[in-house]
Each structure stands twice: as structure tokens, then as C-alpha cells.
Amino acid sequence: MKKQNFKAYLISALLVGLYSCNSNDDLVTDSAAAASQFKVINVTHHDGQPFSTGKSTNSTTGRYVANPGGGVMMQAFYWDVPAGGTWWNTVNTKITAWSNAGIGSIWLPPVSKAQNGPFSMGYDPTDYFDFGNYNQNGTIETRFGSRTELESLITKVHAENMQVYADMVLNHNSGGQLENNPFTGTQTYTNFTAVASGKFPRTSADFYKNAYGNNDEGAFGGFPDLAHVVPNVQDWLWKRADGVGKYYKNTMKFDGWRFDYVKGFAPWVVNDWNANVGGFSVGELWDSNVNILNDWANNANSSVFDFACYYKMNDAFDGNNLNILNDDMMWKRNPYKAVTFVSNHDTDEIWKKELAYAYILTHEGYPTIFYRDYEEWLNKTKMDNLIWIHNNKGTGTTSILYTDTDEYIARRNGYNGNPGLVVYINNSSTWQERWIQTNWANAQIKDFTGNSTWIPTTQGDKWVKIQCPPNGYSIWSINM
Template sequence: MMQNGVMMQYFEWYLESNPHLWKLLKEDAKHLKEIGITAVWMPPAFKGIGGIHDVGYGVYDIYDLGEFDQKGTIRTKYGTKDEYLDAIEALHQYGLQVYGDIVLNHKMGADGNEFVKAYEVNQYNKNQVISDEELIEVPTLFTFPNRHQMYSDFTWNWTCFDGIDYDILSKRHATFLFKDKNWDSQVDDENGNFDYLMGADIDFSNPHVVAELENWGQWYLSMTHLDGLRLDAVKHIGAHFYKDWIREIRVHYQKELFTVGEYWHGDIHHLLNYLNEVEGEMSLFDVPLHYHFYEASHSFGQYDMSKIFEGTLVDSAPNQAVTFVDNHDTQPSQGLQSWVEDWFKPLAYALILLRKDGYPCVFYGDYYGIPHSQIKGQSDVLDCLLWLRKEYALGKQDDYFDDSSVIGWVRYSEQRSLACIMSDSVGGTKDMYVGERYAGKIFYDALGYCQNQVVIDQQGHGLFKCQGGSVSVYICQEENNG
């Protein structure tokens, strides 16, 4: 991550499959650079069970980046392999880093079925077996016939998995643990053990599987020349696997390879425990902070804004926190729906873009909109906040989190200062220090929500104002050459 870096999650769940996203991204590379984005998180690039409709998480073949006729299509939802590589190259040409989305927890859409001895387990306590041993028929044979063993001749069978959620013989939906298998350790403790999520659950204690995934990782990075990774569903995968896998990949690739994991939990202690288990080999998304934004946006002005960072990852482990407002899982109609209300979006983005801690991520749906849900993008305010981050959000930070409704902070370096003030309620004012060198100078709200000008007094203080349910970011009139 570079100084004042900002990544963009360049997709949302309901994107159309035409025009191809990879083509759009290639064309958008210059614009992303100009607005201040420094890295792009691209969606999963490999073939999923849903063909051109698969968002990327229904994983079928991780070696098929839109190159082979599988699942009824050569291209993926986002385009072909060549278009994918072209998009990465275009982003690199403009100096942008590129992060790939990796989904290794499960596989779906098997090429054949197998008979396996298994036990049904309790949905709410997966450590509890609730049936006798039984013979079930399961889709666990992955031979990828249309790839013709190109890149890898590895065949996946039931021994590569721990369990599954459907028996073809009895047409029964349940969670089954295969005989002589155990759920992975070092996973989240929800439901007793949260190894199982969906599909055919990969067994990370199988050395053949681990070797194949290490080979794939080296192939994938050599093929794509990515700069980093976003790891999906890490709380369902034994921490030991990713700790070792990332180290192996970095040694092979000889690159820093920025890596962020998605550990979806609102309790900071689960995130800190996981960071400890992986020995700090990755960052994590700040899920607790997202939920604070969600709660604040639905609290009708009653949220205690002075405590918005309490119990968050950016507060406890700022160097390993990727801050975000919303994503493809929290958007309306999705499984983790917890959409931050539109009125609060400018406040939330100011809280992640204009502060010194955390690595912020801008969501495609917030910038470009989500037509499926009739949500309009907020590119104007985000463009301004991104510009402010790049030009003004530098140096020291003084916080004024001394009120439950109106909070603020000041960033100042040798070059310039910025004063941010916001309120989730009726608005108000705050006396903040921006520096004696600004005595007599005029500050104005770069976002344009407040029209008043602030004259800095001889002691370097100003009385800054914000409207109700709004945010204002003040900069010196003389310093703005933009």
C-alpha cells in the first residue's frame, strides 16, 4: 500500500454480463488514476458453476480464467482471459496496483458423482454428529474434461473435501461430514465450527490439496502479474493454511503482495485472534466499523458519534485494517445486507478517506450506482473526498471527538491543513486549531454543503460549522489551486 493509497472494489453483485467488465475496466483505468484510486480489487476471474451469470464465488475451475468451454461458456461473467489480462496491463500502465479475488474455500459444479460414507451433523453445532454412518451420493469428482489437463492434471475427488450439503440418493439437504474426516481447526467458532460454508468443502489438511493450491497460486500470479490478493471467506478456512500459503507465494513471487482477508465478524476480538493466528501475514476488512456506519445511518440522529471507532479494527490494529463502507455482500438483496443509508455515505467516506489510519476501499456501487436497486452513485462527493485525501489529508491528526453528535478532526502537514466536521443529528459548530500560520486566512467547505467562510483567529483557531446529517471539509482558500 502506498502513502494515502485507496483501493476500489470494482464490481457489485448485479452487474450486467454485457458489456464485459474487463473491457470497461480497461477503458476506465485512466479515469481511476485521475480521481486518486491507487489500487483496484477485481472480482474473481475464474469459471464458476453459473457460467456467465456467476459473480465468481460459485467456484468450478480456478485454472479457467475465461479460456475453456466449460459451464456453457468460454468467457466468464466479466469476459475472456485475454480481456482480463489486458485490463490488468492497462491498470499497470497507469501506475495502479491490481488485487485478485481468491476463492479457495469450496468447489461447485462437479463433473461426476461418488458414493461416500458420511454422517449428518447438527446445523447449529457442526461438531455434533446426529446420524449413524450412511452411504450418500455426492458431486465431488472434478476432472475438468474440456480443459484437457492444461496447466494442471490434478483430479479432485471426495478425499479432497471434508463434507457437503446434499445427498443425491435421498435428495436430502443437510450438512454431511465424510467418514474419517474432521472439520478444519483454526476456523470461526460460530455453529461450533464454521469450517463448512457451501458446496464441496475443501479439506486443507490434505497435503495433496495444499500442494495443488500452492502450484495454482504460483501459476496464477505468474500468469496475471497481480500486486495483491483479496482472500474470500477466511474464517471458514484453517488459519494455518493461509499463513503458510501466503508465505510460500511471496517467496516464489518475490513481491510484497499486499493481502487482505474477508473475515466476516462484527466482534473485534475474532478479527484480532485471526490476525494472531496468521502471524500478521495479512490485513482484514474492518467489519465492525462497517456495522457502526450501518447503525449510525439507521439511528435517526441518536448514535454516539464520539464512539464510532470504538471496538473497530482501525482503532486496534490500524496497520492491518482495510476500511470500507459497503460491499457486494452488504448491498440490498444480498445475504449480509446491511446497507449504509445514502445520507450517511458522505460522512462514512470522510471517516475512512480523510484520516491517517486504515487503508480505505471505495465500493463500485457507491461510486457508479446500483441500477438493480435504483441506487444512484455518489461520484461527485467521492471525487471531492478522494481529491482531498490526496492533496490535504496529510501529516498529523488532532481529534475533536468530544460530543455525541458533532465530531471533527484536523489534519496538518508542513504544506497545508484540513478541518473536517460532521453531525448525524441537527448539526453545529466546533472550535478547532489549524495552525497559527493561518491567522487571518479564510477557510471554506470544499464539499460545498456549508456556504459560510471561516476566518482563522490569531491563535490559529476557527469556528467550523456543519449542517444537520452532513459533513463539511474546510481548506484554506489561498491554498486551493484545484
């Protein structure tokens, strides 16, 4: 989708107070007294397996390897990345470092030629088969580069044992020629029979209004609205062996899809695509209603971006009320179809991003990292630490142990021998401490972020006191 609500700003570094504990004597006390201040707010009941994109590898080369915590995705672009055909090469230089950091997949912007040629971000597609190798719309290369550079990038991603997802804009087209439209009685820009690739020719019969009806779920930006009920559209998008989906998958070697503006067409479109083409898929359904997100994901047989989580995090962290994190979200309802995120090319509202990333990288779902957050705006060392924790400790179901306006504590319950973790988020200006119940009896634990120097031992009844820095987080697990 086109940019709607993007705020260009530099994120101020969160100040982390320095604190040391001279004695751990106060870590041992009667657990009954501790229980009086402990309360389980909510427990989610899901299959205990970690999220997985289905990829596995036994690589011992230091490249990305499938891990207990599941995948982390990098959104490998932002709105208005530099024009001039350099972006594919820029991303190519990042892949090895991302792989070493534990990133398992990248999401690219729309890769085909669009109406605005060398200046387009790709969301106004003209020729799905022009990857920067045909001279049309005023350019040979796309804004991002040439087909050769794109193929080199995809090859590099796969060499690092990572996956690459294409941004698919299926709702609308742009850049067609004028034709007499018998369905409107006017001339419309719906003639795409002369696209340079010669593939997916389409006319006014393939767009609403047409013989099948006046419209479907939604139009966007005044662009010609593809009618997916038309056999020609279905054939070229996902049924034909040389059609868009199968060409992208089998020839260009994409592993999955991010579907743009899925509010504009029915979920059966994505369901049919997935059944015919395969690969990972996630839909951009811009809605904070969990019921709507979950219904779409089930009907489309696809993952969906967790906008419910996004808006709840914004309200909780920036609105200074962490109790809101008890509310329903897609990752709680259906974690295997929830893709969580803190910001993206369309929307960037959360200011306390470090807390938000600590949240999504310790909880269920498939977390996405935004390019500018990782490469430009936030502390990359802290981000790499959170990715490591997610990959190595973020397993099992989730129990929310404590919340108030300033504090949030949750436990990942572990899976298949992995101990899981406890995450403590503190939105106040002072250090905080809480007694909590872990899943570990008589076990030494530590904060894997290094924000706390405590190394306490849990009691026989699994209780322990932990601490959290101001405006920060700590993440605890067995010291091993």
C-alpha cells in the first residue's frame, strides 16, 4: 500500500540507568510473602511448538540456521529509498551481516516495473514480468535496479540459508493505455496488451466495472481495479505454469509473498494463490480488530500482519499504560498466522521502539524488523541481542504474570527441552523489582540482555525476585 502515515524522525536513545546490587541477600525470602504481590493476569493456551516458516537447515558454516525460537523477518526497504537503481545492490551488501545476526528472511518491495518508472516504489504495477530488463515507462531499470542485480540479491539470500519474500500488488494496475470501455461508456486506462514482456495481456474486461459486476471489496487510489473472478486474471496471476506466481517462485526463486492491500479483494484470492503457487504468505489487512484479522487469515489460509498488536503496543508504551497488553491480539488468537511488527514503510507511530521490539521478539508470532530501525535509528547491538534471545530462548506458550501501568512481566514456557524465558518491561523512570514464579526449580538464572547484573537462584517452588531498569527491559532464563 502507498505511504499513509509515515513520520520521518530520529529515535532518541533511551537512557538506561546504571545500577548495581551489592548483595543478593534480599533475593531469598519466604515465597508465601512473595505470592501476595504476584498475580497471573492471563495465560494463552496454544500448541507449545515454536513458530516456524517451515524452513530448516543443518548448515554449520555460520550462516543462518533454523533455531528453537523460529524466524525473524527483515523488511528490507522503507518508503522513498534512494532512486537511481542502487537499492538491490545496497541490500545485497547487508545480507551476510543480517544472516550472522539471526535474520531468517527478507521482504522486498514490489520488484516489477510500475507506472512511475524509475521513481516508483512499485505499488502502481504495469508489467509484472519486467524486473528492470525492458525499456518501458521511461526506464529500463526499476527504481531499485536491474533484473540482473535482483537475481544476484536473491542468490545471495539463498546462499546465506535465508528466504526472500516478494511484495505482491494484486488489487490494482496502473500505466495502461486508453481504450474505449464498453462497460463504462468512456475511455479508460485499462489496455495492457502492449506491455513489453508480452505477458498477462489485459483489457477493460479484466477490470471492474465489467461483465462480472461493478466492483469487489475495494478500489485503491483511482487505479484500474483487477477483477479476480475473470478467468484470464486467475490464469495469469496464479494458475498458469508461466503466470506471475509460478514464474516468481520457480524462475525468480522467491520463497513467499507479502500481499498488499488485501482489503481490496476477497480472501479466496490469496487462498487460491497459495494452493496453486505455494510458499509463505502474509497479508496486509490494515485493521485493529482481531476477529477481522483472524477470519481473514483462516479464510485466506495465510498469515496476517498483527495490526491489533501494533496499535495495542502504541497505546501501552506511548500511552503509559502497560495493562493494555492484556488485550486480545492476533498473536494470542492464532500465533502461527500472526506477523508482528513495530513499524513499516506505511506507518511509524510508536516512539518507545526499544520496548516494543523487546515485546515482539520475546512473544509468539513471526516478528518483523524495519530496515531503518535496525540500520539507522536504534542501537544495533541491542537489536542483535534481542534477535539472539528470540532465536535461542523464545519458545513455548505465553503466560502473562504481572501488569500495571508501568510494568509488564510475561513467561515463555519453553518447548522440547528449551527452557523459555521471562521478559520484564519497565516503562517507569526508576528501577523496579518483582517476585515472579518461573518454570525452573533451584536453577540459577540471569538477564540475557546484560541490563541487570543479578544472577539469582530460583527457590524450590520456582519463585525468584528479578529486576528491570528504568525505561527498559530485562530477559531472564537459565544461566547456561
